[in-house]
Amino acid sequence: MPPRGSWGFPPAAEENRGAPGYDATMSRGSIGLSDELNAYLVAVGAREPEVLARLREETAVMPEARMQIAVEQGALLSMLVKLLGARRVLEVGTFTGYSSTAMALALPPDGRIVCCDVSQEFTDVARRTWAAAGVEDRVELRLAPALETLDALLAADGAGSFDLAFIDADKTNYGGYVEGALLLVRPGGLIAIDNVLWSGRVIDPEETDADTQAIRDLNADLATDERVDIVMVPIADGLTLLRVR
Numbered sequence: 001m002p003p004r005g006s007w008g009f010p011p012a013a014e015e016n017r018g019a020p021g022y023d024a025t026m027s028r029g030s031i032g033l034s035d036e037l038n039a040y041l042v043a044v045g046a047r048e049p050e051v052l053a054r055l056r057e058e059t060a061v062m063p064e065a066r067m068q069i070a071v072e073q074g075a076l077l078s079m080l081v082k083l084l085g086a087r088r089v090l091e092v093g094t095f096t097g098y099s100s101t102a103m104a105l106a107l108p109p110d111g112r113i114v115c116c117d118v119s120q121e122f123t124d125v126a127r128r129t130w131a132a133a134g135v136e137d138r139v140e141l142r143l144a145p146a147l148e149t150l151d152a153l154l155a156a157d158g159a160g161s162f163d164l165a166f167i168d169a170d171k172t173n174y175g176g177y178v179e180g181a182l183l184l185v186r187p188g189g190l191i192a193i194d195n196v197l198w199s200g201r202v203i204d205p206e207e208t209d210a211d212t213q214a215i216r217d218l219n220a221d222l223a224t225d226e227r228v229d230i231v232m233v234p235i236a237d238g239l240t241l242l243r244v245r
């Protein structure tokens, strides 16, 4: 198995003790919120479909469970798909299918989401979830390194062929995924990038591992990138929203 971070794991809270922004009560919910406040936020501020609640339970017993997005993040992605009137969505990093199902459910019946992952095992769970949610005909899974899939999509469908891209895979390739998404997403479309706060490690100078450095470098580059409008949202492990100019 590749090193932990290269699959897209956020650093575990217990490994993160003492890091800036670390909170002993931090859960897999939104960074900086106590478990109690996060539970309140989820209870009154997100409507999780039953199929996603079941997927969360199924994924919770897996060693890689921390890779799954938070409930409130699924609700936000769903809201963004609807607000954009998105018909074509790209996902980089599918795992067991939480984010893809949340977005597919928000698409119109003729909408499409292309999901990129390298794991047959994880995406077998996702396939079952898409079927259970009744959205399997909206989803196209590409099992290959995502950089290759992005190149293939650009060659086949052309620039500006997607309304929204969600990036949530191996962190050292984030820069490449964003460059690919900047070509594939139309002007006025949206790119959402997960784990941009990386459990607070981005501001700890002692954290110099490749994943942390990749996220830190990307955040710094995007802060002044004239090709996009930007807002970094402190939801879950940090979510950057880029509106393509």
Ligand SMILES: C[S@@+](CC[C@H](N)C(=O)[O-])C[C@H]1O[C@@H](n2cnc3c(N)ncnc32)[C@H](O)[C@@H]1O
Binding pocket: 006, 007, 008, 009, 067, 068, 069, 092, 093, 094, 095, 096, 097, 098, 099, 100, 116, 117, 118, 119, 122, 144, 145, 146, 147, 168, 169, 170, 173
């Ligand atoms: C953080 S998880 C994605 C979580 C998912 N968005 C969800 O809602 O549960 C990261 C995923 O990226 C995949 N991945 C890792 N390296 C990849 C690569 N080079 N190309 C495509 N997918 C990759 C892993 O197999 C894993 O399923």
